[in-house]
Amino acid sequence: AQSVTQLDSQVPVFEEAPVELRCNYSSSVSVYLFWYVQYPNQGLQLLLKYLSGSTLVKGINGFEAEFNKSQTSFHLRKPSVHISDTAEYFCAVSDRGGSNYKLTFGKGTLLTVNP
Amino acid sequence: DTGVSQDPRHKITKRGQNVTFRCDPISEHNRLYWYRQTLGQGPEFLTYFQNEAQLEKSRLLSDRFSAERPKGSFSTLEIQRTEQGDSAMYLCASSPSMGNTIYFGEGSWLTVV
Numbered sequence: 001a002q003s004v005t006q007l008d009s010q011v012p013v014f015e016e017a018p019v020e021l022r023c024n025y026s027s028s029v030s031v032y033l034f035w036y037v038q039y040p041n042q043g044l045q046l047l048l049k050y051l052s053g054s055t056l057v058k059g060i061n062g063f064e065a066e067f068n069k070s071q072t073s074f075h076l077r078k079p080s081v082h083i084s085d086t087a088e089y090f091c092a093v094s095d096r097g098g099s100n101y102k103l104t105f106g107k108g109t110l111l112t113v114n115p
Numbered sequence: 116d117t118g119v120s121q122d123p124r125h126k127i128t129k130r131g132q133n134v135t136f137r138c139d140p141i142s143e144h145n146r147l148y149w150y151r152q153t154l155g156q157g158p159e160f161l162t163y164f165q166n167e168a169q170l171e172k173s174r175l176l177s178d179r180f181s182a183e184r185p186k187g188s189f190s191t192l193e194i195q196r197t198e199q200g201d202s203a204m205y206l207c208a209s210s211p212s213m214g215n216t217i218y219f220g221e222g223s224w225l226t227v228v
Contacts, residue, residue, distance in 0.1 A: 004157075041224075092157075094217075101215050105159070107156055
């Protein structure tokens, strides 16, 4: 069984400030890691993913995340946020050895960027 | 790719009525998933198809829920005798046979009154 904990339910920041959204996971098997973004009343859009290789992965819209196996974390970062980054962000894992790649999600972090 | 398409986007129904949602996955994606998302929560897995075969169902999928993918292309999710607790967004997603990334549709909002 897998679980994902997003440590902050809400993160308010000012425009052009840096931001970090925290994600920790628990799993008895190796996992793939994902961050999705959800804008109001919309579905989920993939931001970035970690499958293997370099632990620092870059995604769309200037976001990046770092996989830390020892701390079982996959925190999302952006050096300078924009108003348009206001959205809900979900961290998710899937079983690396599974056959269906189904995702287990955290409860989400609402990022609010203020002018 | 035109993306994962879901219909209808919004549905308001009276308690006890049946509703059906349709999902058209990305062309040639043989894996299809249904998730449910309630307010303030992350999406929760409901069921998974590989081609036309339904290979996994969550305990969340009660007997009132049924999903089909008759020809391995589009899928339907039917909820019978809806209850207020069924109010949620139902998300469909798909992935290719050799891929490990899941692509989501815009979701179908259900409100049971």
